[in-house]
Amino acid sequence: MLDDLDQIMAVMATAFDPAWGEAWNRRQxxxxxxxxxxxxxxxxxxxxxxTEGEIAAGFSLSRTGYEEEELLLLAVDPQFRRKGLGRSILDALRFAAGARGAKRLLLEMRRGNSAESLYATFGFYAIGERKDYYRTPNGERIDALTFACDID
Ligand SMILES: CC(C)(COP(=O)(O)OP(=O)(O)OC[C@H]1O[C@@H](n2cnc3c(N)ncnc32)[C@H](O)[C@@H]1OP(=O)(O)O)[C@@H](O)C(=O)NCCC(=O)NCCS
Structure with missing residues (x-):
């Protein structure tokens, strides 16, 4: 039976394009x-x-800070995409983060990530930009965009 870390890593292996070098390893x-x-x-x-016995289709990983929760990773297995799961994960995150005392969600993503439209429709708004922040495995530099979403 897979434990939760196995489930996260199984989705991780399918969801991230190696071209961007964004997937985390098990140790991370x-x-x-x-x-x-x-x-x-x-x-x-x-x-x-x-629930027990099911295979995960997606996951989020987030970090709690003072009155904020930062989304570190959001991933859905490609075979389950565009069915609203990414949005369901964000809904669950917003609820859980609010219960932990967060007043807003934060995230950072590479410019051009198609996840941006999901974030925008969910209520995230741009708060910052870090020029050439990411470096891809082939050496390309890409800006980081920072977004926030208020939790009412
Ligand atoms: C981003 C990601 C989590 C979205 O998961 P998903 O389950 O497909 O998202 P949803 O089905 O909830 O999408 C909801 C809406 O967001 C938008 N959206 C989601 N993915 C999109 C894409 N690839 N291109 C354009 N719009 C997209 C659409 O408006 C979509 O609604 P629609 O399907 O009715 O048009 C998934 O594509 C993924 O795992 N990507 C790789 C990892 C990644 O880049 N994660 C984010 C940075 S850590």
Whole structure:
């Protein structure tokens, strides 16, 4: 039976294009979760919180700060995309982060990531830009865009 870390890593392996070098390895995820201020959410193929025996279709990983929660990773297995799961994960994150005391969600993404339209329709708005912040495995430099979403 897969444990939750296995489930995260299984989605990670399918969801991220190696061209961008954005996937985390198992050690990075483990270390984040050991810190105690990071949280994950696993979603089922039906867009519900994962229950025992199910295979995850997506996940989020986030980090709690003072009155803020930063989305570190959001991923959906390609075979389950465009069915609203990404949005379901964000809904669950917003609810859980609010319960943890967050007043807003934050995230940073590479310029051009198609996830931007999901973030925009969800209510994220741009708050900053870091020029040439990311470097891809082939050496290309890409700006980072920072977004926030208020939790009412
Ligand atoms: C970003 C990601 C999580 C979206 O997951 P998803 O389950 O397909 O998202 P949803 O089905 O909830 O999308 C909701 C809406 O967001 C927009 N959207 C999502 N993916 C999109 C894409 N590739 N291109 C354009 N719009 C997109 C659409 O408006 C979509 O609604 P629609 O399908 O009715 O048009 C998924 O594409 C993914 O895992 N990408 C790779 C990892 C990544 O880049 N993560 C984000 C940075 S960490």
């Amino acid at each position: 995820v483990e270390d984040a979760l050991t810190l105690g201020n990071c949280h994950y959410f696993l979603v089922s193929p039906e867009g519900k919180p994962l």
